[in-house]
Amino acid sequence: MSPARRLRAAALVASLAVLPLATACSSGEDDKAANSSKAAASVSAAPAAGVVAPAKVEVIANLTGCKPKIRIEADELRQGLCHTKKVDYLITTFPEEKYKQTWLDSAAIYGGKYLVGSRWIVSAKEPEMLEQFRDKLGGTVQQLRGIGPSAAPSPS
Numbered sequence: 285m286s287p288a289r290r291l292r293a294a295a296l297v298a299s300l301a302v303l304p305l306a307t308a309c310s311s312g313e314d315d316k317a318a319n320s321s322k323a324a325a326s327v328s329a330a331p332a333a334g335v336v337a338p339a340k341v342e343v344i345a346n347l348t349g350c351k352p353k354i355r356i357e358a359d360e361l362r363q364g365l366c367h368t369k370k371v372d373y374l375i376t377t378f379p380e381e382k383y384k385q386t387w388l389d390s391a392a393i394y395g396g397k398y399l400v401g402s403r404w405i406v407s408a409k410e411p412e413m414l415e416q417f418r419d420k421l422g423g424t425v426q427q428l429r430g431i432g433p434s435a436a437p438s439p440s
Contacts, residue, residue, distance in 0.1 A: 339377065339401075339404060340362075340377060341354065341362050341363065341364040341375045341376075341377050342364070344375045344377070344404060344406065344421060345364055345366050345375055347420050347421060348366065348373075348375075348406075348417055348420060348421070349368065350366035350367070350368050351366075352364025352365060352366050352375060353365045353366075353367075355374075359379070360378065360379070360383045360386075361376055361377065361378050361379075361383055361387065362376070362377045362378075363375065363376045363377075370410070370413065371408050371409060371410045371413045372408070372409050373406055373407060373408035373409070373413065373417075374405075374406070374407045374408075375404065375405075375406050376404065376405045376406075376407075377403060377404045378403045378404065379403070380403070381402070381403055383403075384400075384403055384404070384405060387405065388400070388405070388426070388428070391407075391428055392428045392429065392430070392431075393430060393431045394428070394430055395427075395428050395429055395430020395431075396411065396427075396428055396430070397411040397414055397425055397426065397427050397428075398414070398425070398426050398428065399414040399417050399418055399421065399423050399424070399425055399426075400423050400424055400425075400426050401421060401422060401423035401424075402423075404423075406421070406423075
């Protein structure tokens with residue numbers, strides 16, 4: 285395996301490794317959206333954003349009010365971490381839609397909510413912030429179900 289291919293693979297694995305962190309604080313709501321593997325909320329055109337997606341990590345971060353710390357730079361994706369007083373969140377951009385879809389398919393095992401646009405994804409520790417970001421960025425909020433037992437209590 286070439287060094288460039290190893291680096292890309294390592295970057296993808298590292299990106300997937302942060303998914304539990306990004307989704308660990310999800311509310312655990314058990315609604316209709318959680319029962320489907322993917323459910324999209326309403327779409328916003330975000331006219332105030334003025335962004336032609338796919339945007340760069342820095343452009344999305346600027347629109348959400350932060351200066352990102354770039355964590356991953358690979359051929360398949362680019363990811364930046366934003367830290368604000370209200371929330372920590374990840375912005376991931378992709379050179380092609382197929383890479384975004386692969387990322388979402390991999391993230392599905394962890395569950396959680398994500399703001400998804402054309403070749404970009406925003407994930408936050410506080411999923412309710414995604415609606416505020418959607419107003420600025422557009423995209424759709426998607427609930428990924430996850431794998432494992434449901435949060436419902438077991439019968440006694």
